[in-house]
Amino acid sequence: MVKLKNLSPIYDLIRADGSVVINKNLMFSLGMNEAIIYTELIAKYNYFNIRESLTDDGYFFNTVDNLLLDTSLGEKVQRTVIKNLQKLKLIKYKVKGIPPKRYFKIIENPELLLEYIESGRNTRELLEKKLATSADISKLRILGGIKNANNAESILTNGSVNNTKVKNTKPNNTNERYIILPNDVTFLKTYSFYFKREIGKEHMKIKESKLDEILGWINSLEEYGIDEEYFEEQTVLHFENLPKGNTGNILSFIESSHRYFEVPNPKQSNY
Numbered sequence: 552m553v554k555l556k557n558l559s560p561i562y563d564l565i566r567a568d569g570s571v572v573i574n575k576n577l578m579f580s581l582g583m584n585e586a587i588i589y590t591e592l593i594a595k596y597n598y599f600n601i602r603e604s605l606t607d608d609g610y611f612f613n614t615v616d617n618l619l620l621d622t623s624l625g626e627k628v629q630r631t632v633i634k635n636l637q638k639l640k641l642i643k644y645k646v647k648g649i650p651p652k653r654y655f656k657i658i659e660n661p662e663l664l665l666e667y668i669e670s671g672r673n674t675r676e677l678l679e680k681k682l683a684t685s686a687d688i689s690k691l692r693i694l695g696g697i698k699n700a701n702n703a704e705s706i707l708t709n710g711s712v713n714n715t716k717v718k719n720t721k722p723n724n725t726n727e728r729y730i731i732l733p734n735d736v737t738f739l740k741t742y743s744f745y746f747k748r749e750i751g752k753e754h755m756k757i758k759e760s761k762l763d764e765i766l767g768w769i770n771s772l773e774e775y776g777i778d779e780e781y782f783e784e785q786t787v788l789h790f791e792n793l794p795k796g797n798t799g800n801i802l803s804f805i806e807s808s809h810r811y812f813e814v815p816n817p818k819q820s821n822y
Contacts, residue, residue, distance in 0.1 A: 571622070576671030581639065584624055588632045589641055591621050596657045610645070610654040627780065639667070729756035732801065738769050741783050742801050749790040750799050761802065768805045775814045785811040 599611040643656040
């Protein structure tokens with residue numbers, strides 16, 4: 552009989568004091584923040600359910616501050632994640648009462664949850680194979696979770712992991728494809744939202760070869776400390792002052808980004 556070693560005291564210490572157990576596959580299919588908050592909401596549901604403190608229709612309350620203390624995620628991130636979890640049909644959400652309180656309900660759909668888990672598992676397995684066989688493995692810089700990565704193939708093809716740029720050499724092709732802006736990169740998702748709101752239609756397709764340029768620009772902004780909130784503020788300002796004749800194409804925003812964010816001119820620097 553094999554004698555098992557004792558667990559590390561560091562592991563015991565971490566596990567014993569306020570741990571959140573998160574399914575790794577869900578991080579790949581839902582996103583890191585979504586998996587964290589979803590897991591915490593399930594824990595809260597169990598807490599209220601055991602104490603028979605759910606509302607008659609199965610809801611429980613959880614404040615912004617409570618969720619902040621339990622996950623370290625602030626109000627703005629919480630709002631985004633809650634919307635995403637509703638779209639994914641994992642929770643229901645409403646605000647009621649005086650003073651108003653946030654109420655949540657876990658949608659019990661094991662089949663759907665298993666689909667998300669299996670999707671995340673497939674993504675991890677495909678990514679693991681690619682990482683094991685890729686000749687460019689040293690170039691990959693995985694700094695965090697992969698949000699909404701439904702296909703790990705696209706991660707390596709586009710060179711984008713959690714808003715991190717990986718240079719990707721593409722052949723010179725006269726019949727170059729035009730593609731839509733990826734929606735799994737936060738900055739691009741924000742820009743697309745305000746483009747549609749102000750221009751009244753979806754952002755135009757871009758040349759596939761321009762994707763690396765755009766991702767490199769985003770990577771550069773992040774390295775200069777530009778966060779999501781500051782990016783959103785400057786995007787709003789950009790559209791409010793959009794010159795006549797400017798289509799709002801994100802490439803023109805890149806060219807003027809040094810004025811908005813007080814960073815080096817992208818035309819005069821390498822990403």
